[in-house]
Amino acid sequence: MVSKKIVIVGHFGVGKTSLIRRFVEDVFTEDYKVTIGVHILKKTLIVNDQEVNLILWDTEGTDTIEDIRKAYLLGTHGFIFVCDITRPSTYENIAAQKEYLSSNFNNVPILSIGNKTDLLPKGSISDKKEELDFLDMLVSAKEGNNVNRLFERIAKLLI
Amino acid sequence: MNQLHREYRNKGLQFITIDKAGVILSSDQQLIDFEKGSLLKDVHPFFENIGVYFEDDSEYAKLECIHIEDRIFDIDFILNDDHTAVIILREGTDFYKRVQVMTQKRNESLIFQERLELKNQLLKEQEEFKNRFIANFSHELRNPLTLISSFSSMLMKKDINLDQQMLIEAIKSQSEKLRGILNDILDLSILKNSSLSLENAPFSLRKLLKNLQLNYTTSHLDLNFKVNIDTNVPKTIIGDKRRFEQVITNFIDNALKHNKGDSIEINIQENQRRANKVSLRIEVTNNEGIIPDILSDPKLENYTSIGHGDIEKTTGLSFSIARELAQLMDGDIRIKHCENGGTTQVANLKLSFPIHDEEIEEQVEKKTKPKVQLSEKIRTIIAEENSVSKMTALKILVSTGNFDTQVFTDPKNLLGAVENDEYDLILMSSSISQLDTIELISLIKEFANDHNKKIPIIGVTTQTAPEDIAALRKAGCKDVIKKPYTDDELTNTIYKRLNLKKFK
Numbered sequence: 336m337v338s339k340k341i342v343i344v345g346h347f348g349v350g351k352t353s354l355i356r357r358f359v360e361d362v363f364t365e366d367y368k369v370t371i372g373v374h375i376l377k378k379t380l381i382v383n384d385q386e387v388n389l390i391l392w393d394t395e396g397t398d399t400i401e402d403i404r405k406a407y408l409l410g411t412h413g414f415i416f417v418c419d420i421t422r423p424s425t426y427e428n429i430a431a432q433k434e435y436l437s438s439n440f441n442n443v444p445i446l447s448i449g450n451k452t453d454l455l456p457k458g459s460i461s462d463k464k465e466e467l468d469f470l471d472m473l474v475s476a477k478e479g480n481n482v483n484r485l486f487e488r489i490a491k492l493l494i
Numbered sequence: 495m496n497q498l499h500r501e502y503r504n505k506g507l508q509f510i511t512i513d514k515a516g517v518i519l520s521s522d523q524q525l526i527d528f529e530k531g532s533l534l535k536d537v538h539p540f541f542e543n544i545g546v547y548f549e550d551d552s553e554y555a556k557l558e559c560i561h562i563e564d565r566i567f568d569i570d571f572i573l574n575d576d577h578t579a580v581i582i583l584r585e586g587t588d589f590y591k592r593v594q595v596m597t598q599k600r601n602e603s604l605i606f607q608e609r610l611e612l613k614n615q616l617l618k619e620q621e622e623f624k625n626r627f628i629a630n631f632s633h634e635l636r637n638p639l640t641l642i643s644s645f646s647s648m649l650m651k652k653d654i655n656l657d658q659q660m661l662i663e664a665i666k667s668q669s670e671k672l673r674g675i676l677n678d679i680l681d682l683s684i685l686k687n688s689s690l691s692l693e694n695a696p697f698s699l700r701k702l703l704k705n706l707q708l709n710y711t712t713s714h715l716d717l718n719f720k721v722n723i724d725t726n727v728p729k730t731i732i733g734d735k736r737r738f739e740q741v742i743t744n745f746i747d748n749a750l751k752h753n754k755g756d757s758i759e760i761n762i763q764e765n766q767r768r769a770n771k772v773s774l775r776i777e778v779t780n781n782e783g784i785i786p787d788i789l790s791d792p793k794l795e796n797y798t799s800i801g802h803g804d805i806e807k808t809t810g811l812s813f814s815i816a817r818e819l820a821q822l823m824d825g826d827i828r829i830k831h832c833e834n835g836g837t838t839q840v841a842n843l844k845l846s847f848p849i850h851d852e853e854i855e856e857q858v859e860k861k862t863k864p865k866v867q868l869s870e871k872i873r874t875i876i877a878e879e880n881s882v883s884k885m886t887a888l889k890i891l892v893s894t895g896n897f898d899t900q901v902f903t904d905p906k907n908l909l910g911a912v913e914n915d916e917y918d919l920i921l922m923s924s925s926i927s928q929l930d931t932i933e934l935i936s937l938i939k940e941f942a943n944d945h946n947k948k949i950p951i952i953g954v955t956t957q958t959a960p961e962d963i964a965a966l967r968k969a970g971c972k973d974v975i976k977k978p979y980t981d982d983e984l985t986n987t988i989y990k991r992l993n994l995k996k997f998k
Binding site for chain 2: 338340347348367368369371372373374375376377388390395396404406407409410421422423424
């Protein structure tokens with residue numbers, strides 16, 4: 336069975352931990368609890384009839400990727416860049432951040448996603464998707480929308 | 495290594511030795527139990543990735559703040575020469591839990607602030623949208639209103655029968671009402687934006703009230719209109735005469751709207767004075783008829799907000815304007831219901847007065863001016879692209895018999911005309927072919943031949959904010975006429991700004 340290290344990065348409060356907990360444990364809590372350092376969780380997926388161990392590194396929220404401790408990122412197979420679609424400051428510099436990751440980590444796959452679609456008014460998701468067309472996916476850790484699809488998508492990119 | 499091991503033995507450290515395959519060779523079991531011979535990656539997913547540190551160029555790696563189960567460790571990886579590695583776990587749970595509490599507070603506060611800023615920005619954008627809407631709406635209404643006001647005024651001067659006169663009077667009066675509402679909406683929008691600054695000039699309070707009394711008694715012949723000004727009240731007031739008058743006229747109009755009796759009384763008293771500041775209490779009482787106390791209504795916004803307001807509830811609109819103006823004058827307004835069934839509207843306003851309080855002379859313009867008859871025609875350019883405005887100005891000027899007019903809608907033709915022909919006046923609209931008026935005026939000055947170099951330009955605009963008017967004057971307009979205007983307003987302004995002797 337192959338193991339793939341996926342590091343979840345992004346600003347604080349965007350819902351990185353909630354996203355992983357929704358995927359691994361299928362739970363969600365409204366309370367915001369700051370992550371310091373790194374939590375590592377594991378979940379096995381079957382993708383294209385192949386078992387993949389996803390080792391998910393849930394990092395502390397930072398304003399820029401450069402602030403993440405370098406040693407955490409060694410051996411990363413893929414990144415998920417999470418932003419909060421209700422806070423523009425969390426996706427303002429996304430292009431530069433992705434560029435930094437690509438050039439420093441051998442062009443490993445990066446998926447950028449917008450979390451918290453549950454906070455949008457009903458019927459406005461497609462408009463938001465059009466507005467934030469630089470994001471690969473919009474998800475909701477709270478409602479679970481697109482969460483499994485996100486991890487399946489990155490797993491497929493890695494095998 | 496053994497020395498380091500001994501040194502830190504009792505300091506919350508654990509030493510584990512592994513081989514390149516991740517098999518545990520030894521562990522001192524100080525913090526976590528690791529079974530010798532088992533795979534390190536089976537202990538926790540963090541160690542799944544430990545192989546990469548064997549491959550890395552660096553022989554040492556430090557990973558801080560790693561959560562393993564419910565404890566937090568700093569982890570050192572040291573590569574030995576024999577391709578084994580030492581992993582040192584350093585317990586930091588208590589320390590990092592304290593860091594977590596501090597970071598939690600900081601992040602929560604930052605997110606709260608960010609959300610607040612976004613909310614403010616959204617409100618600002620909504621306000622800007624509303625103002626843009628009001629400006630456009632006002633702009634669109636001003637041209638047809640100008641036509642209705644001035645044409646009905648022109649018709650009134652013709653030889654018409656009584657029936658026709660009544661119909662035209664009705665049109666004129668309703669267009670005046672619309673003009674008033676339009677100005678109220680714009681005023682309120684400016685006031686809500688706090689972008690209105692009050693003027694400070696001396697005026698005679700008693701003369702102002704006397705004029706108001708005269709105006710209202712002329713238009714309401716059955717009305718018993720009383721004005722009582724306390725003798726203590728200064729003769730001359732320093733303030734914004736127009737806005738002061740607006741508060742009182744809004745009160746009077748409200749009173750007239752709800753009045754079921756036959757009398758309206760204005761009382762002005764002095765609340766207090768300090769140095770050259772005076773607080774005046776202005777009461778407007780109608781003897782019968784209740785004015786709803788919208789100020790005490792929790793849904794005040796329904797009456798006063800342009801967004802939700804019913805245009806027919808103009809009591810709310812004018813009252814809201816009075817309230818905003820009173821606040822600008824450091825005062826307030828109130829509504830009191832009287833026992834006899836009437837209502838008193840009260841405004842407390844803070845104003846200034848001169849040290850030597852004397853009645854000042856104010857220039858009074860004569861209301862009825864004799865008809866101007868000129869022997870030579872005023873060669874006039876009308877620079878206007880709006881067909882309604884064009885027709886309005888043209889009809890008014892032609893009807894006087896004093897003007898020889900030429901209309902230009904294309905700036906190129908206009909510039910050609912001022913370069914090659916001779917004119918006496920330009921009536922300049924606020925935009926022609928989307929060219930900014932100010933820019934066009936500067937081009938006219940550049941292109942004009944010697945005769946036209948000092949040609950008077952009168953601006954005619956739908957943009958009536960004080961800063962817009964000031965910009966037009968600064969650009970070279972001798973005067974600015976605000977739309978909607980009447981025929982008399984247009985011709986009187988022109989005659990005032992021209993040397994008429996030249997044409998007599």
